[in-house]
Amino acid sequence: MISIRLKNLSIRIKLLLAQGLVTVSALMVLLAIVLGYGYTSFRNDLYKDLDTQATIIERSSSAAILFGDKNTTNEILSTLKLMSSINRAYIFHEGALLANYEKEGIAKPHRQLDGKVILQALKHQRSSFNTHMLIKDIVFDGRVIGTLFIEANLDKLNTRLSLLILAVAIAAMMGLILSLLVSIKINKFLTQPILSLTSLVGKVSNTHDYSVRSHLLTQDEIGSLAKGINSMLISIEQRDEQLETELAKQKETEKALDRLAYFDTITQLPNRHFFNQQLPKKIAEAARFNKICCLMFIDLDDFKVVNDTYGHRIGDQLLAEVGQRLKNKLKSGDEVFRIGGDEFAILISDNNQFSHARELATKVIHDCAEKFIINNNDLYIGISIGISGSTQPTIQAADLLRSADNAMYRAKNEGKNNFKFFSKEIDDESHFRHYLENALRGALSRNEFEVFYQPIVNLRTEQIVGFEALLRWHEPIYGDISPAVFIPCAERIGVILPIGEWVLREACLQQKQLRDEFGFDFIMNVNLSGRQLREFDVVHKILDIVSETGINPSSLNIELTESVLMDNSQSTINKFHALRAAGVSISIDDFGTGYSSLSYLKRFPINTIKIDRSFIMDIAHDSEDQAITLAIIALANTLKLTVVAEGVETQEQKRILRLNNCEKAQGYLFSKPLPSTALRDTIESFLQPLYDQTA
Numbered sequence: 288m289i290s291i292r293l294k295n296l297s298i299r300i301k302l303l304l305a306q307g308l309v310t311v312s313a314l315m316v317l318l319a320i321v322l323g324y325g326y327t328s329f330r331n332d333l334y335k336d337l338d339t340q341a342t343i344i345e346r347s348s349s350a351a352i353l354f355g356d357k358n359t360t361n362e363i364l365s366t367l368k369l370m371s372s373i374n375r376a377y378i379f380h381e382g383a384l385l386a387n388y389e390k391e392g393i394a395k396p397h398r399q400l401d402g403k404v405i406l407q408a409l410k411h412q413r414s415s416f417n418t419h420m421l422i423k424d425i426v427f428d429g430r431v432i433g434t435l436f437i438e439a440n441l442d443k444l445n446t447r448l449s450l451l452i453l454a455v456a457i458a459a460m461m462g463l464i465l466s467l468l469v470s471i472k473i474n475k476f477l478t479q480p481i482l483s484l485t486s487l488v489g490k491v492s493n494t495h496d497y498s499v500r501s502h503l504l505t506q507d508e509i510g511s512l513a514k515g516i517n518s519m520l521i522s523i524e525q526r527d528e529q530l531e532t533e534l535a536k537q538k539e540t541e542k543a544l545d546r547l548a549y550f551d552t553i554t555q556l557p558n559r560h561f562f563n564q565q566l567p568k569k570i571a572e573a574a575r576f577n578k579i580c581c582l583m584f585i586d587l588d589d590f591k592v593v594n595d596t597y598g599h600r601i602g603d604q605l606l607a608e609v610g611q612r613l614k615n616k617l618k619s620g621d622e623v624f625r626i627g628g629d630e631f632a633i634l635i636s637d638n639n640q641f642s643h644a645r646e647l648a649t650k651v652i653h654d655c656a657e658k659f660i661i662n663n664n665d666l667y668i669g670i671s672i673g674i675s676g677s678t679q680p681t682i683q684a685a686d687l688l689r690s691a692d693n694a695m696y697r698a699k700n701e702g703k704n705n706f707k708f709f710s711k712e713i714d715d716e717s718h719f720r721h722y723l724e725n726a727l728r729g730a731l732s733r734n735e736f737e738v739f740y741q742p743i744v745n746l747r748t749e750q751i752v753g754f755e756a757l758l759r760w761h762e763p764i765y766g767d768i769s770p771a772v773f774i775p776c777a778e779r780i781g782v783i784l785p786i787g788e789w790v791l792r793e794a795c796l797q798q799k800q801l802r803d804e805f806g807f808d809f810i811m812n813v814n815l816s817g818r819q820l821r822e823f824d825v826v827h828k829i830l831d832i833v834s835e836t837g838i839n840p841s842s843l844n845i846e847l848t849e850s851v852l853m854d855n856s857q858s859t860i861n862k863f864h865a866l867r868a869a870g871v872s873i874s875i876d877d878f879g880t881g882y883s884s885l886s887y888l889k890r891f892p893i894n895t896i897k898i899d900r901s902f903i904m905d906i907a908h909d910s911e912d913q914a915i916t917l918a919i920i921a922l923a924n925t926l927k928l929t930v931v932a933e934g935v936e937t938q939e940q941k942r943i944l945r946l947n948n949c950e951k952a953q954g955y956l957f958s959k960p961l962p963s964t965a966l967r968d969t970i971e972s973f974l975q976p977l978y979d980q981t982a
């Protein structure tokens with residue numbers, strides 16, 4: 288307990304106690320030595336005086352003793368009264384008390400007692416604290432003639448000793464006080480640096496301020512300790528700075544990662560990940576305030592064309608600019624996200640029957656229709672928007688998104704660059720689309736497809752020179768569905784690959800059959816979708832079917848739309864060359880409707896241009912359509928390409944085309960697409976005039 292208390296005392300008190308203890312111990316030893324010495328020296332003086340006195344009495348009394356002279360010996364003894372320290376003295380001669388001296392106030396021995404008895408009793412008396420006994424034989428001429436007994440008191444010795452103790456005690460007290468004062472000074476001097484270091488360390492631990500330093504510059508151990516603490520503080524400060532820098536770096540990295548995780552690097556807009564988190568929150572928030580949570584799904588129209596024509600870098604810049612234009616039109620509380628390649632979404636809270644959504648959609652469509660200037664290129668882009676909304680907290684984010692997506696799909700189908708609100712009709716349409724997608728997956732195995740063939744006629748001879756294979760789907764519930772509806776659907780879900788392969792095989796088999804029947808190599812035109820063309824082994828597949836069915840490769844013509852040619856990658860060009868090298872010819876379908884770039888006519892090894900029906904339709908009444916058609920025919924003739932006019936329905940259209948050197952035509956004027964069973968008769972009917980002429 289005490290040791291714990293001692294341990295907890297301050298170093299200054301501990302030092303003071305230690306020094307006090309040492310001082311007191313030293314003083315005690317000194318006191319003991321001084322007192323011991325004083326006592327011994329005082330006693331020796333007393334004993335010496337007593338011995339001298341005894342010797343004087345011995346010498347002066349020996350004659351009187353020999354003669355038994357009591358009076359003289361008593362007189363001699365009575366001289367002792369001058370010495371206050373002698374209590375009594377006795378001289379014995381031959382066993383009898385001869386003379387005696389007692390100081391006043393001291394008890395006298397019994398006179399009647401025998402001298403021998405008294406002597407014996409005196410001999411047995413011991414010196415005490417207050418008295419000292421001296422017994423001395425009185426010798427004369429070498430013979431003991433008597434005995435001298437002196438009893439002295441030690442009063443004088445005790446008085447001197449007391450005085451000495453007092454003096455030494457005072458000196459010791461003064462020494463102690465002096466030593467205390469000096470100790471305090473020394474302690475202060477010694478402990479001050481330690482205390483200042485302690486307070487420094489305390490300050491650092493309380494404030495965590497590692498910039499403070501000790502200014503102790505002594506060369507002793509405390510100076511070394513101060514230096515050690517200073518260098519420790521410097522290390523901590525440096526480590527702190529390092530840690531702070533690392534922490535700042537780490538925060539920066541976290542921020543950057545956060546940005547990467549939640550923001551799109553191209554547009555700097557929040558990305559799909561962020562959108563997926565925000566949408567459910569916005570739904571709940573809108574429901575809480577009885578507002579409509581409104582979602583706009585935005586898709587750029589034909590963005591792929593920009594990418595393919597100008598490259599991805601310009602495509603990316605266009606996306607960034609579109610993102611900026613969308614952002615500029617937002618009201619506070621609206622948020623725009625880039626949720627896919629060319630897809631954006633805007634989340635808005637609309638409490639007024641979608642009025643804000645309608646206004647915003649109109650504005651952004653108008654704004655994005657303005658020219659974009661990117662790297663000195665003038666670019667134009669349309670946007671199609673689907674809008675969905677709900678006040679229900681229970682609506683699933685995925686459902687709201689799907690609805691907006693379906694509305695956008697509808698906006699695209701209705702001519703692009705506009706917006707559509709999700710509706711019951713769109714919902715039905717999307718259900719129908721999903722139904723079709725599911726039904727399409729099994730249609731081939733259920734034999735629901737049939738290939739129809741539309742004759743292609745030589746306008747000069749008016750004879751069938753070929754056919755275009757056109758797919759028909761006899762869907763059990765909805766009946767015949769237009770390829771314009773189900774082909775894009777089949778492309779989207781990927782089943783176009785087996786279906787396209789099947790059509791090609793059917794068409795080739797049909798070609799072979801007609802050749803065998805009529806001894807004429809009709810050209811069989813087969814449509815190939817962009818999705819099929821992107822397959823790396825498409826050329827092998829086509830040529831395999833050609834050799835497998837045994838047709839002449841030159842009787843096969845692959846029809847591709849202009850948009851397919853936008854992918855002018857080397858691998859696509861190589862595929863074209865491989866087909867041409869094998870003897871297969873290639874047509875550009877719907878020429879004039881896509882992004883006609885005449886440069887691809889030079890780049891791709893094309894044989895035939897098919898003028899789109901939309902130009903032929905009004906060729907007889909619309910001078911512009913006629914001018915375009917005639918220009919295409921002239922161009923094809925100059926480039927030594929075969930030209931086929933599509934959708935010829937009237938004699939007048941036929942006349943104009945023939946007059947302007949259009950080589951071939953196809954259309955209802957000649958024949959609708961026919962099932963294979965009707966081909967024989969149709970061919971025969973075209974041949975009939977020839978038979979008639981030769982008949």
Ligand SMILES: Nc1nc2c(ncn2[C@@H]2O[C@@H]3COP(=O)(O)O[C@H]4[C@@H](O)[C@H](n5cnc6c(=O)[nH]c(N)nc65)O[C@@H]4COP(=O)(O)O[C@H]3[C@H]2O)c(=O)[nH]1
Pocket residue numbers: 741756757758769770771774787790814815816846876877933934935936953954955956960
């Ligand atoms: N109003 C009118 N229409 C005429 C006339 N002459 C022909 N047509 C129609 O025009 C379309 C011509 O085919 P397309 O431009 O290649 O356009 C085709 C083609 O792009 C695509 N398609 C059809 N079969 C296949 C196929 O097997 N594979 C691929 N990838 N696409 C196909 O579906 C499109 C539509 O095919 P269909 O509905 O069969 O429609 C056919 C045909 O029935 C006419 O005088 N007047």
